[in-house]
Structure formats: C-alpha cells, structure tokens
Amino acid sequence: GESVGLHLPTLSVQEGDNSIINCAYSNSASDYFIWYKQESGKGPQFIIDIRSNMDKRQGQRVTVLLNKTVKHLSLQIAATQPGDSAVYFCAESGGSQGNLIFGKGTKLSVKP
Amino acid sequence: ETGVTQTPRHLVMGMTNKKSLKCEQHLGHNAMYWYKQSAKKPLELMFVYNFKEQTENNSVPSRFSPECPNSSHLFLHLHTLQPEDSALYLCASSQGEGEAYEQYFGPGTRLTVT
Numbered sequence: 001g002e003s004v005g006l007h008l009p010t011l012s013v014q015e016g017d018n019s020i021i022n023c024a025y026s027n028s029a030s031d032y033f034i035w036y037k038q039e040s041g042k043g044p045q046f047i048i049d050i051r052s053n054m055d056k057r058q059g060q061r062v063t064v065l066l067n068k069t070v071k072h073l074s075l076q077i078a079a080t081q082p083g084d085s086a087v088y089f090c091a092e093s094g095g096s097q098g099n100l101i102f103g104k105g106t107k108l109s110v111k112p
Numbered sequence: 113e114t115g116v117t118q119t120p121r122h123l124v125m126g127m128t129n130k131k132s133l134k135c136e137q138h139l140g141h142n143a144m145y146w147y148k149q150s151a152k153k154p155l156e157l158m159f160v161y162n163f164k165e166q167t168e169n170n171s172v173p174s175r176f177s178p179e180c181p182n183s184s185h186l187f188l189h190l191h192t193l194q195p196e197d198s199a200l201y202l203c204a205s206s207q208g209e210g211e212a213y214e215q216y217f218g219p220g221t222r223l224t225v226t
Contacts, residue, residue, distance in 0.1 A: 032211045043114065043202050043217025044155070089155065093211040099168060100211070102155035 012109045019077040021106045023090035028071060030092040034100065035064060035075045039086045047075070047088075077108075085110045115139040116218035118203050124224045125193065133188040133221045135203030141216070143209040144186040146178060149200040149220070161186060162209040193225045 013019045025033070031052040036044035050057045050064045050073075057064050063076040073090050087107045091100040116137045125131050137144065146158040160168035161180040175197075177189040186203055200220040206213035 042219050043116070043204070045114070045217070046214050091155075099157050099160065099170075100215075104152065104154050 009104070010107045010109070012111060013080050015080060015082060015110050015112050017080055019075075019080045019084070019108060019110075021075045021077075021088050021108065023073040023075075023103050025071050025073065025090070025092050025103075027092060027094060027101075028068075030094045030101075032093040033064070033066060033073050034091045034093075035062075035073075036089045036091065036102075037084075037086045038089065038105070044089060080108075080110050082110045082112060084108060114216045114218065116203060116205055116216050118201075118218040118221050120221060121219065122222045122224075124226060125190070126226055127193060127195070129193075130189070130191040132190065133201055133203075133223075135186040135188075135205075135218055137184055137186075137203075137205040137216070137218075139205060139207075139216060141205040141207050142183050143206045143213065144180060144183070145204040145206075145215065146186065146188055147202040147204065147217075149202055151199075155202070159188075160209060167209060190223075193223075195225050198223055198225045 034049040035047040037047050038044045048059045048062050048064050050066050055066050061078045065074045077084055087105040089105045090103045093100050119134045143162045145160050148156045148158055157170050158172045159178045164180050175192050179187040200222050202220045203218045204215040206215045
C-alpha cells in the first residue's frame with residue numbers, strides 16, 4: 001500500500017556526534033519528500049525537502065539522501081546538539097496537488 | 113512562533129459534549145488544514161480548505177465538522193466524540209494548496225475524550 005514508515009522509533013546520540021534518521025516509503029510514484037522536526041509541545045516544523053530528480057540535498061547542518069532504488073530516505077544531522085532533540089517525521093507526496101503522507105516519527109535524544 | 117495559533121491548547125470533553133477548536137493564521141495564507149496526531153500513528157490529514165472552500169475531506173466521521181469563515185480562521189466543531197478521538201489536533205496553513213507550498217503548523221490542541 002501507499003505508506004511511509006520509519007525504521008526506528010527512538011535514537012539516542014552523544015552531543016557532537018552525527019545523527020542519521022531513516023525512512024522507508026512504499027509508493028514508487030512519490031516524487032517529493034520532506035523532513036519535519038517536532039519539539040515537545042509544538043507543531044511540526046519544516047527542515048528540508050528533496051525532489052525525486054535529486055539524490056542528495058544539503059542544508060545548514062542537515063543533509064537529506066534519497067535512494068529511489070530501494071525507496072529509502074534519510075536525514076543526517078551533523079554535530080548534533082541538545083536543541084536537536086525532537087521527533088523527526090518524513091513525509092511524501094505523489095503530485096503537485098497531492099497531499100502529504102507522513103511517517104510515524106523517530107524520537108531523537110541528544111545526550112550531553 | 114510559526115504565525116499559526118490554536119485555542120484551546122488543552123481540552124477535556126465528555127462524549128455528549130459539543131466543543132470547538134479554533135485556528136488562526138497571521139501569515140496571509142490561502143490554504144488551511146486540520147490534522148490528527150494520535151500516539152504511535154502517523155499524522156493524518158483530515159480537511160483542507162483553499163480560499164475558504166473545502167477541497168479535501170479525508171473520510172472523516174461526521175462528528176467532526178470543519179468551518180472556514182475566511183482565509184485566516186479555521187474551526188473544528190466537535191460533537192458526540194468517542195474516546196478513540198483523543199489526540200493532538202494540529203492546524204496548518206500554506207500560501208497555496210499543494211506540495212509546492214510549505215505548510216506552517218500551529219502548536220496543536222490536546223484533546224481528551226472521557
């Protein structure tokens with residue numbers, strides 16, 4: 001079916017280390033992907049997006065990688081900081097008028 | 113702050129009550145959304161409004177009734193809810209409808225149905 005899921009529900013990293021959060025999607029027709037960050041007591045916040053004609057996109061301290069062959073998406077956070085502690089969601093969309101389909105989320109905890 | 117506010121932040125209601133959730137966006141956006149976020153489940157789209165017109169109803173039960181009087185305000189009227197409706201209800205807005213437009217989320221209303 002058309003769904004987006006996450007490999008791991010929780011991830012704990014040491015401050016300063018790099019974090020990698022993974023996401024699998026099942027709809028091969030999806031052509032647009034977004035990562036969101038949700039801190040406690042807040043709504044999701046856009047981090048970075050990528051279109052299916054790309055396999056990598058970089059932002060400030062974050063990188064998104066897309067592997068269309070295995071339908072896998074990942075978010076890499078460099079030099080993870082305590083402020084990065086949150087739940088991270090991936091979302092996919094199958095068309096310009098399509099609505100987003102969200103994954104369950106991975107909770108990232110950063111140890112000082 | 114994202115420019116999207118929601119009230120109340122917390123709500124406890126009985127199954128026979130009628131209540132309303134309110135969302136207001138101060139971003140000049142034209143599209144507004146209601147999402148449901150349950151524990152251990154993905155974020156679920158409920159309704160979409162674009163220029164005050166409903167463009168999406170994602171098979172939501174009729175005990176949830178949305179209202180969009182203008183592009184800045186969105187309501188979700190609740191009546192005869194079930195305990196399984198307990199969740200975080202998130203409102204979002206975007207400049208336009210569709211993936212080309214980034215969605216900005218409010219902080220949500222934590223709803224508990226007793």
